Amino acid sequence: MKIWLDGKLVDEQQAKISIFDHGLLYGDGVFEGIRFYNGRIFRLEEHIHRLFDSAKAILLNMPWTQEEVCKFTCETVAANGITDGYIRLVVTRGAGELGLNPYLCPKPSMFIIASTIKLYPEEHYRNGLALITCATRRPAPAALMPQVKSLNYLNNVMAKVEAIQGGALEAVMLNEQGYVAECTGDNLFIIKNGELLTPLISDGALDGITRAVILEIAAKLGVKVVERSLTRYDIFISDECFLTGTAAEVIPVVSLDRRVIGDGKPGELTRKFLAEFHSLAMSTGTPFA
Numbered sequence: 001m002k003i004w005l006d007g008k009l010v011d012e013q014q015a016k017i018s019i020f021d022h023g024l025l026y027g028d029g030v031f032e033g034i035r036f037y038n039g040r041i042f043r044l045e046e047h048i049h050r051l052f053d054s055a056k057a058i059l060l061n062m063p064w065t066q067e068e069v070c071k072f073t074c075e076t077v078a079a080n081g082i083t084d085g086y087i088r089l090v091v092t093r094g095a096g097e098l099g100l101n102p103y104l105c106p107k108p109s110m111f112i113i114a115s116t117i118k119l120y121p122e123e124h125y126r127n128g129l130a131l132i133t134c135a136t137r138r139p140a141p142a143a144l145m146p147q148v149k150s151l152n153y154l155n156n157v158m159a160k161v162e163a164i165q166g167g168a169l170e171a172v173m174l175n176e177q178g179y180v181a182e183c184t185g186d187n188l189f190i191i192k193n194g195e196l197l198t199p200l201i202s203d204g205a206l207d208g209i210t211r212a213v214i215l216e217i218a219a220k221l222g223v224k225v226v227e228r229s230l231t232r233y234d235i236f237i238s239d240e241c242f243l244t245g246t247a248a249e250v251i252p253v254v255s256l257d258r259r260v261i262g263d264g265k266p267g268e269l270t271r272k273f274l275a276e277f278h279s280l281a282m283s284t285g286t287p288f289a
């Protein structure tokens with residue numbers, strides 16, 4: 001596999017970073033997870049725009065332009081000869097002296113991985129997911145800005161551990177006030193009386209690229225969208241529920257904390273959103289060949 005690392009395409013065995021990299025030492029960095037389908041990278045510019053916003057929010061000065069990073073990403077995918085897969089793009093603060101001070105790191109480091117993707121098993125799309133609500137809360141925005149897709153994912157990892165230990169594949173994460181923020185790696189939507197509802201980003205969710213695509217599709221389908229604070233009550237009484245994310249795309253949810261949602265099967269509108277999403281993913285995007 002060829003890895004783009006600080007300006008060069010290298011074999012994965014040669015793709016090494018310093019042990020003094022602050023991305024490793026302190027989680028001081030940002031990342032993106034991006035998918036490519038059928039020879040096109042889906043919503044590449046939107047992902048790179050978010051990457052630069054995340055970097056700006058942590059005062060990480062990017063020594064490349066957004067156009068250059070898009071070009072490097074396309075080059076990396078093309079160099080690996082895959083038509084469908086997943087990109088992990090990571091920018092760290094770079095190597096520096098031990099110590100939190102980011103100004104000790106003269107130059108950020110960036111690497112880009114383009115690989116095949118391990119998808120959720122088909123049965124989860126057919127049958128829907130069973131979720132739990134985990135005790136681990138999304139951090140308060142004053143503690144860690146949830147809109148920054150940073151390398152600080154221990155909050156999400158520990159929530160994921162709770163899901164697994166609770167016999168679930170994903171977990172709903174609440175914010176400090178007890179409102180629904182999102183899941184460990186996905187945004188959450190519910191459908192009630194034909195309306196589409198999703199938490200406010202300010203309730204502690206990542207401003208998901210897939211979430212934004214669903215809002216576009218809802219407008220196209222004429223489905224009313226309500227972005228507001230949601231509680232577990234809203235999920236329990238909803239007619240349908242689904243998650244969105246680059247890896248998961250649109251995945252139905254049929255229960256939360258062992259309480260059946262709707263009729264316990266993936267909802268009709270959920271399936272419509274998934275079909276519309278796939279049609280967009282397979283027909284739009286940045287060609288990389």
Ligand SMILES: Cc1ncc(COP(=O)(O)O)c(CNc2cccc(C(=O)O)c2)c1O
Nearest residue numbers: 033184185186187206208209210245246247
């Ligand atoms: C905390 C969080 N919330 C929502 C999403 C969905 O955002 P996008 O629609 O932009 O992807 C994410 C992103 N989650 C994500 C993205 C890529 C890969 C994986 C993985 O599980 O390996 C997870 C995420 O990490």
